[in-house]
Amino acid sequence: MAVSAEPRTGVPTPGPSLRGRTLPTYALPGFAVAAVLLTLLLWATTGFAGRAGFVVFALLLFVALQTLVSFGVEGRRQAVNRLFTTLVTVAFLIALTPLVLIVWYTVKEGAGAISDHFLTHSMFRVDPSEPGGGIYHAIVGTLIQTALATVIAAPLGVLAAIYLVEYGAGRRFARAVSFFVDVMTGVPSIVAGLFIYAFWILALGFQKSGFAGSLALLILMLPVIIRSTEEMLKIVPNDLREASYALGVPKWRTILRVVLPTAIGGIVTGIMLGVARIMGETAPLLLLVGINQRIEFNPFAGTAEQVPQESLPTFIFEQFQLAAGNTDSEPFQRAWGAALVLIVIIGLLSAVARLIARFARVRG
Amino acid sequence: MREREPVGPTIGTATTPSVGGGPPVAGEISGAAVRPGDRVFRSLSVAAGATVLLIMAAIAAFLIVRSVPALRANTADFFTFEQWLPDESPVQFGIAALLFHTLMTGLLAMIMAVPVSIGVALFITYYAPRRVSSTLGYFVDLLAAVPSIVYGLWGFAFLAPNLTGLTLWLDKWFGWIPLFDYQLQNRPNNLTDFTAGIILAIMILPIISSISREVFGQVPRDQVEAALALGATRWEMIRTSVLPFGRSGVVSASILGLGRALGETLAVTIVLSTVYGISWHITQSGGVTFAMNIALKYGEAGTVGTNALIASGLCLFIITLAVNFSAQLIIRRRKGA
Secondary structure: OOOOOOOOOOOOOOOOOOOOOOOOOOHHHHHHHHHHHHHHHHHHHOOOOOHHHHHHHHHHHHHHHHHHHHHHHHOHHHHHHHHHHHHHHHHHHHHHHHHHHHHHHHHHHHHHHOOHHHHHOOOOOOOOOOOOOOOHHHHHHHHHHHHHHHHHHHHHHHHHHHHHHHHOOOOHHHHHHHHHHHHHHOOOHHHHHHHHHHHHHHHOOOOOOHHHHHHHHHHHHHHHHHHHHHHHHHOOOHHHHHHHHHOOOOHHHHHHHHHHHHHHHHHHHHHHHHHHHHHOOOHHHHHHOOOOOOOOOOOOOOOOOOOOOOOHHHHHHHHHHHHOOOOOOHHHHHHHHHHHHHHHHHHHHHHHHHHHHHHOOOOO | OOOOOOOHHHOOOOOOOOOOOOOOOOOOOOOOOOOHHHHHHHHHHHHHHHHHHHHHHHHHHHHHHHHHHHHHHOOOOOOOOOOEEOOOOOOEEOOHHHHHHHHHHHHHHHHHHHHHHHHHHHHHHHHOOHHHHHHHHHHHHHHHHOOHHHHHHHHHHHHHHHOHHHHHHHHHHHOOOHHHOOOOOOOOOOOOHHHHHHHHHHHHHHHHHHHHHHHHHOOOHHHHHHHHHOOOOHHHHHHHHHHHHHHHHHHHHHHHHHHHHHHOOHHHHHHOOEOOOOOOOOOOOOEOOHHHHHHHHOOOOOHHHHHHHHHHHHHHHHHHHHHHHHHHHHHHHHHHO
């Protein structure tokens, strides 16, 4: 596979040899340079234009050149191999492009909006079309709602995972639960929102509130926590459990004192990844929480006098709608600022989660 | 498959006392009598497991109960009517347009995301240097951490304006295919199915590629090395041992990705301009999806309107459920095999 350094010079090897003729290592960079130069020439002399077109054309030219020459020199099999190596690499670069573009664009647009004032003030008595105002109320809401959802989902999810691994393994009921955990992962967030709307607000008669939003988030978070905790419990070595049983420790204490502490790092990681997943959810909050310009610390607030909490995602959507398509307007800038803050919070959470995962591996 | 089978990880150790507290079967090492702590803890964990089933059943039940009155009141055909007018005096609403654009954007996303995801998964498992491969995987996974609404903002402010050239180019060279035919006179604004498809493709890419990556990583080492030892090139090795092994995994990963794309709300709401109607021209004229319709209409909806939205939510729920069910069945069959 590796391109061998030099085809044996001098003596021509008669007949089939173990090492066929191969392209020299400088061939690929050479083709790349040639492709770019040719494209430049075409762009300068003919009517072709456009940056995106340039990249695509140069790339195609590179692939064609490389495949044809390789076909001539090395034969069909190597040519196909090289073609696919290039395609696979290009696929990877294509996947990274939007990530880079999104992060770059969000930072570029959002950094301008962020200031001390922006992070520590609400939108109370601020004309949205004027500069000023901030997202403090939205950050407060997002943190409280996410925390509430986590406080309920984490114990529930960990217990369910304990059932699946420690008690249920192999049983029909456990397999059903496990199957529906996976199916539940695919429930669209807006459907979760609609369900809570039909259940909590229409059927039980509660008002829209931050807590109603938390309930929907909890549905989205639960399967993530169960699945990751289950994986972690599965890799706790059986020796530990057996040693504990041998000492006469009851099963429930074994689980609480031996199994869980061993896997705690991974479990925490899973919970934090679950938090990161729901923090950016907008759709259910749109249905269940509503919009507020003031700082509201009470997640149960939901009356005419006490409007439900704001949250970062709903704030972004509200500002986007206020901007009415004008990307330079103040609301749009605020939306970018809030988006950047949201991404940073989520990024920090996942980074910390990965760190915990790295330092708290299950040890056998 | 009943109570007393040896239980996975706790093989042959402390017995799992049956729930009813029946006497331990003779010959079994019964470590201890059923202790109250055990019974409480066990019931707690069973209850937690049952919650999952309960929630899923409750979702279906509550959506159905709310949908029925709206469907009764509807005077138009629910499946073929394209407009959404549940609060007008003859109550008329239908999911034809919603269904069409939901499937269209989902399919576009699949067509774009699946080949790239397979490429990404192969690159990370078999091409990238081993030392950096997990880091590269982490970068692709970061795409999943970007909130849906940020995709929407980016699609609206950056992607759509930059797609004008592509739209016109597709129209010029491939306009004979109705899909790419741009018939309007004004400059395209690109708030279309096509743009929504691209955004969705980016959003489901990390899902499909991470599952595929996992499956490709499980290909038995012997098969890979046997192929290489027979003189296969790297691509031949992948074609003969990795891809056949990973096919079902990739298929189910793609279906899971599709499920995610169908239910995506905010990104599509922002990127697609709202037009109720079916149009095959994906580079013009906007559209409307299930999720987006709910997000846009819930505010102004009256009683019938709300129930109608819940009915459309029920359709979305059933579709994603069917999609996820089939994906899980494929995965499980593979595990069983």
